[in-house]
Amino acid sequence: MLEPPRLAAQRREPILNVPPVITVLAAVMLAIQLIRDWVDPDTGVEILALFAFIPARFDPSVLAEGVLPGGTAADIWTFVTYAFLHGGWSHVGLNLLWMLAFGTPVARRFGALRFLAFFAVTAAAGAGLHLLTHEGELVPMIGASAAVSGCMAAALRFMFAHEGYAMWRPDMADEVAHFPAPPLLAVLRDRRVIGFVAVWFAINIAFGIGAPAGIVDGSVAWQAHIGGFLVGLLLFPLFDPIGRRPDDGRHIRRYGR
Template identity: 80%
Template sequence: MIRVLEPPRLAAHRREPLLNVPPVITVLAAAMLLIQLVRDWVDVETGIEILALFAFIPARYDPSVLADGVLPGGVAADAWTFITYAFLHGGWAHVGLNLLWMLAFGTPVARRFGVLRFLSFFAFTAAAGAGLHLVTHEGELVPMIGASAAVSGFMAAALRFMFADGGRAWRPGVAEQAVHAPAPPLMDVMRDRRVIGFVVVWFVINLAFGLGEPAGLVDGSIAWQAHMGGFLAGLLAFPLFDPIRRRPGSDSYSRTSRF
């Protein structure tokens, strides 16, 4: 059992964001697809070893459940599994669904953050999701896999700037402006009824899927707590990664250096 979670010129400009996927998204997608291909190709024993080494297993952090040395990787794996689990998936439907959501919500975030900030945000939200999963599944032996926590973080980050100005940023031709415009404060964002509706629906769907254990999408139950951990981390920590700053007393903005 696995837990998983203007004239023609203007028209051309409007199509550009839909046709150009940021390279960092392409690389992440290729890595996840390649890993899934490898897991399908190797024998069962090797597949179990991969899970033991790279999946997130709460029991790894509880010495009363597992003695030291039972799981491979030691202290290093205790750290890297907070992130590496996001590259493993429970099947092709699982990885495909996560990649579709990452394409939709990760693309504007990648354009805004740049490569290094985007990858750091991916790691941060994945780790936050694993952290909340650890708190709610202390000592559990069931491994958790999937990029859903990080994807949930991308959704939350996109809300911080794509719903600006009454949500018009989601319309074609306006999205690119929102990507490069300063984000409003969180309290202002949360006054938008569209944002409130999106967040409520998102939480309800995650609770329904997580508690209902829908069949057919993944082999195992859905780690909905990890989704929520990634979402909340992305929503609250967005300013720490955002390179665009509003100048005090002005509607103009400046872009900080990328890291």
């Protein structure tokens, strides 16, 4: 018995249609966590000193030059490399879960190279705001949360671009990733976006009030989250390859209003 073409296509739809760049980033983070669990404690500290983001690195009144390894090069790369280190399996697992949810549509829209650049820029933005609010602090900051927050903000720029979009239909999720994004002011007038942003900021501020900054000791570097989110929201057009074009009606006819 022949199946209707659309039904056959739906059955061939993979359960997890994850862009390769997301898979590679996840594999790298998991591999790094495995290595950190395997090495001896002294080597683990050296890894943190070389790749974690430590605000005191940039304050000579706290740490003399040469105390931390890596020199000037580490001053630059730690703005990004900290995002690949995590405080434990639950920490990396939570970040990968959110990256899978929000990074997938963004990576599908941007492509691998643009997404990697976006990931680096939002991670650096998170580190920058953390540095401004934790000047001279010795506690290392690690985790991909700032970059993941940037992915959340980028997804907001286009995920509600079409009124008929619904997350539970895989084909719709793929379609909206290629739909032209409205201007930022139009996005910020959407009540769904306002609600999401309000709840997101409230949760992060609550973490800030209820716990000291830093992530190695189990607390949350919430300022880094906000830095990544804001830069992801504002700089989205610089990475978005899909120009604005008049709606040709295909999305309306296919999904309805």
